[in-house]
Amino acid sequence: MNLSKRIESVPTSTIMELLTLSAKAKKSGKKVYHLNIGQPDIKTPQGFYKAIREFKGEILEYSLSEGLPELIEAIRKYYEDYNIKFDDDEIIITNGGSEALLFTMLTICDDGDNILVPEPFYSNYYNFSKSVGVNINPITTLAENGFHLPNKEEIVSKIDGKTKAILFSNPGNPTGVVYTKEEINMLADIAIEHNLWIIADEVYREFIYEGEYTSLGNIEKVKDRVIIVDSVSKRYSACGARIGCVASKNKDYIKAILKLCQARLSVPTLEQLGAIELYNTDKSYLTDVNEEYRQRRDVLYNELIKVPGVICEKPTGAFYIVAKLPVENADDFTKWLLSDFDVNGETVMPCPAEGFYMTPGLGVDEIRLAYVLNSENLSKAARLLKEGLETYLKLNKK
Amino acid sequence: MNLSKRIESVPTSTIMELLTLSAKAKKSGKKVYHLNIGQPDIKTPQGFYKAIREFKGEILEYSLSEGLPELIEAIRKYYEDYNIKFDDDEIIITNGGSEALLFTMLTICDDGDNILVPEPFYSNYYNFSKSVGVNINPITTLAENGFHLPNKEEIVSKIDGKTKAILFSNPGNPTGVVYTKEEINMLADIAIEHNLWIIADEVYREFIYEGEYTSLGNIEKVKDRVIIVDSVSKRYSACGARIGCVASKNKDYIKAILKLCQARLSVPTLEQLGAIELYNTDKSYLTDVNEEYRQRRDVLYNELIKVPGVICEKPTGAFYIVAKLPVENADDFTKWLLSDFDVNGETVMPCPAEGFYMTPGLGVDEIRLAYVLNSENLSKAARLLKEGLETYLKLNKK
Incomplete structure (x- = not known):
């Protein structure tokens, strides 16, 4: 049975492989901080x-x-x-x-x-x-x-x-x-x-x-x-x-x-x-949420720019940061974070950014981070990302 | 600004004119029995x-x-x-x-x-x-x-x-x-x-x-x-x-x-x-609802076939009947029912069936009736339809 050409031109979600690795990591007892999805953790009114x-x-x-x-x-x-x-x-x-x-x-x-x-x-x-x-x-x-x-x-x-x-x-x-x-x-x-x-x-x-x-x-x-x-x-x-x-x-x-x-x-x-x-x-809900996210952005951004080689302007809206990393392939790096890295049993999951680009080759070395965790967890996640990246770079310089 | 050709090929809903007439009828104090829509009146579990x-x-x-x-x-x-x-x-x-x-x-x-x-x-x-x-x-x-x-x-x-x-x-x-x-x-x-x-x-x-x-x-x-x-x-x-x-x-x-x-x-x-x-x-919900609709169908069908010239086989499923009427144009008939007909301040609204056909000219003399009223109201509605049709035919034979 034939499907339409238009549906065949729609790409299959590439996140599945990473989610499988993340599930595996959790099953092995690892804690994974998810910075990969845009699902807010704020209470619904x-x-x-x-x-x-x-x-x-x-x-x-x-x-x-x-x-x-x-x-x-x-x-x-x-x-x-x-x-x-x-x-x-x-x-x-x-x-x-x-x-x-x-x-x-x-x-x-x-x-x-x-x-x-x-x-x-x-x-x-x-x-x-x-x-x-x-x-x-x-x-x-x-x-x-x-x-x-x-x-x-x-x-x-x-x-x-x-x-x-x-x-x-x-x-x-x-x-x-x-x-x-x-x-x-x-x-x-x-x-x-x-x-x-x-x-x-x-x-x-x-x-x-x-x-x-x-x-x-x-x-x-x-x-x-x-x-x-x-x-x-x-x-x-x-x-x-x-x-x-x-x-x-x-x-x-x-x-x-x-x-x-x-x-x-x-x-x-x-x-x-x-x-x-x-x-x-009440409008205060939106004001409070905005302030919460602003703080989170600062926590995440301030941690990110400490890593030599990371290119990232401070974003001024939404709850995402796209950062260019000094790695060849952010997808490989993400897989490594999930499979081979942890600090005291904890790791972090970014979203490789290649899928957000249409032009082939662009975004291969970039990740998107959603700051949808509370500041304490976000801070931990950001430090894990920093340490992970530093370790990954050392390993790949051997 | 141009719209797409595909959206322009989608017809605009033709029911609006009839709904306006129905609203007008109600405003003037007339009671309208709606047989035109597929919104059941049965309680949601x-x-x-x-x-x-x-x-x-x-x-x-x-x-x-x-x-x-x-x-x-x-x-x-x-x-x-x-x-x-x-x-x-x-x-x-x-x-x-x-x-x-x-x-x-x-x-x-x-x-x-x-x-x-x-x-x-x-x-x-x-x-x-x-x-x-x-x-x-x-x-x-x-x-x-x-x-x-x-x-x-x-x-x-x-x-x-x-x-x-x-x-x-x-x-x-x-x-x-x-x-x-x-x-x-x-x-x-x-x-x-x-x-x-x-x-x-x-x-x-x-x-x-x-x-x-x-x-x-x-x-x-x-x-x-x-x-x-x-x-x-x-x-x-x-x-x-x-x-x-x-x-x-x-x-x-x-x-x-x-x-x-x-x-x-x-x-x-x-x-x-x-x-x-x-x-x-519980499955009894579906059985009861089925029995209710079966009775309604019988009420409606038995009333319909009393009208000379109406062509309609007894349907065996869903909650609709399409009937061919001895009128030239079912849309005109519907408008007349809403605007010019009543029995003790009550009338009925069928759905002209032309919109269910693609072949031009088909269905012009047909109506769809949804039996989504309880048997008492449905019975009234059916009699109104019958009387309306008889009156309409007499008027148009002059």
């Missing part, structure tokens, strides 16, 4: 559970395809606090940011079209795009520049007759970069000059540790072409709720993506009731 | 809510991409009770039957490929397929034949070099037809002879009122090419949970669709915990 527990309906009916009006209204108010003005009918609830991305690609791209994405990028951008026959033209950014964008000329050189959109996450996963106002304006200008959509994945918006944050939602000149992809997953540590949204002032886009949302009928009712309470959570 | 209320985790984490092992195991056992043998790794949990369908299309079809579907069919088959560039080659079935399949020759004549699969719901939405063992075997033979996948949408499996049910899961000769699409929505009156699954013994298909499931990370955790309890519901 309890209002989420409360709202769900209090549901009184006897029949769990379909919800509206566009989402519960009360949730849409809560999200509209959330944006308003950032001076981003949306009407209720410009917001549609989705099954996580994932469905928002997939449906957006189907809504604006045909088979064979392409989109520009700064690399390294969230690897599921690639998987979603390939699954629907869309190509990614990568715009390479570098650890040495803190993963900021190259100049306009270089970006424009990646545009061709099939280019439909620019897609990026800001703050960036996996890089932690936060684009400057100038960078955002440059992207906006490019979009206008080349008639492109801008898909701004702003799910890490609350995680900004220094300087100003510029949302695409605040750039007036591109308001007819901006699509914001958003989610409660990281913001409220509610990854398992799978509640996201798209927001856009382009009515044609909203009308079009709504057709897909109607085809899939609705998003879970209870999770939406919970999500309303997430957006009603 | 309370174990669903209980399981969710009892969730003790503080952090709502991502679930596994393939679904919670306990839910997969519950579904495996459910199938086993029907002598359908799946291993745990042959079942993947999805966001409703909807995601199961969309992801399956992406997994087996490329842009420009086509699938065979008996018409009238669930209209979202069309919307999903067009959204991913897949065409449907309709196999026309007729009210006069109770919507049973045409002969093999006619079906085979719809196959071309781009045909990848046969897709159908059994029991059928909108028709209520349950295919005979002979029909299922004929489809299986066609699939083998023309190397096609079979996507069997069996979400109405529990709603069989007469005779034998043949699941594709029981047909040994096609076990490597059958994909079962399933859902808790109708079975346990839990439409708002959005929990479905795909099941297939074809490992390549499972491995391939899993890549899409990994890209969208996971299905909501809490809804899965609830769904485990749905599958653990």
Whole structure:
């Protein structure tokens, strides 16, 4: 039986081999500190559970395809606090940011079209795009520049007759970069000059540790072409709720993506009731979480830069750091950490960064670290990484 | 800003105009009996809510991409009770039957490929397929034949070099037809002879009122090419949970669709915990519900056939009837029912059936009725429909 060419072009997850090694290490009694995944350890606001527990309906009916009006209204108010003005009918609830991305690609791209994405990028951008026959033209950014964008000329050189959109996450996963106002304006200008959509994945918006944050939602000149992809997953540590949204002032886009949302009928009712309470959570929750992550970033970064040869700018957003290591192959190094290294029975697991790049050969010597452990554990993990790297380098210099 | 050609080929929902008329009727004080939607009025098993209320985790984490092992195991056992043998790794949990369908299309079809579907069919088959560039080659079935399949020759004549699969719901939405063992075997033979996948949408499996049910899961000769699409929505009156699954013994298909499931990370955790309890519901729940629907079908059918000129075979499954009416245009008739007709301030809303057909002109004089009201209300609704039709026919004979 034949599968589609498009599904065959979607890569199989490469993390499995590493997870097997990690499971083996744990089975042998080793403690593994996981810096490899973006699953926060922060408590979900309890209002989420409360709202769900209090549901009184006897029949769990379909919800509206566009989402519960009360949730849409809560999200509209959330944006308003950032001076981003949306009407209720410009917001549609989705099954996580994932469905928002997939449906957006189907809504604006045909088979064979392409989109520009700064690399390294969230690897599921690639998987979603390939699954629907869309190509990614990568715009390479570098650890040495803190993963900021190259100049306009270089970006424009990646545009061709099939280019439909620019897609990026800001703050960036996996890089932690936060684009400057100038960078955002440059992207906006490019979009206008080349008639492109801008898909701004702003799910890490609350995680900004220094300087100003510029949302695409605040750039007036591109308001007819901006699509914001958003989610409660990281913001409220509610990854398992799978509640996201798209927001856009382009009515044609909203009308079009709504057709897909109607085809899939609705998003879970209870999770939406919970999500309303997430957006009603006291703002101090977000402030506290932000401060917690800022401290963690400092702990991790300060440990990392002590290691000679590590190249890494201090990231200013999200909860990731991508570091270039003085090793030939970060995947081999990770395997070694899991299989052959420990300090008093403990080791650490980073995520090799090659999978975040599209251009062959890039990222082979880089890792992504998610600082989703509390500071004490993170500190231990960072020291393990440092010691591990030092030992590994000595061994490989023999 | 341009949208994709594929999204533009997805039709806009035509039900909106009717819903507006229905809202207007209600505003004017009229009572409208809704036979137009497939939202059951049966109580969701309370174990669903209980399981969710009892969730003790503080952090709502991502679930596994393939679904919670306990839910997969519950579904495996459910199938086993029907002598359908799946291993745990042959079942993947999805966001409703909807995601199961969309992801399956992406997994087996490329842009420009086509699938065979008996018409009238669930209209979202069309919307999903067009959204991913897949065409449907309709196999026309007729009210006069109770919507049973045409002969093999006619079906085979719809196959071309781009045909990848046969897709159908059994029991059928909108028709209520349950295919005979002979029909299922004929489809299986066609699939083998023309190397096609079979996507069997069996979400109405529990709603069989007469005779034998043949699941594709029981047909040994096609076990490597059958994909079962399933859902808790109708079975346990839990439409708002959005929990479905795909099941297939074809490992390549499972491995391939899993890549899409990994890209969208996971299905909501809490809804899965609830769904485990749905599958653990005492079997008497399903028996009672089945008996309830059987009675409703009889009430509705017995009223319908009293009207001269109505063509309608007694359906043996699901909770729908498609009836051919002695009117020129069922959409006009529906509008008239909502706007210009009432008996003591009450009227009824059927669903015009044209949208379930792909071949232009078919179904214009047909309606789909969902018997999702209790017998008393259903009986009233059926009499209103009968009186409405009689009045309408008299008016139009003037």
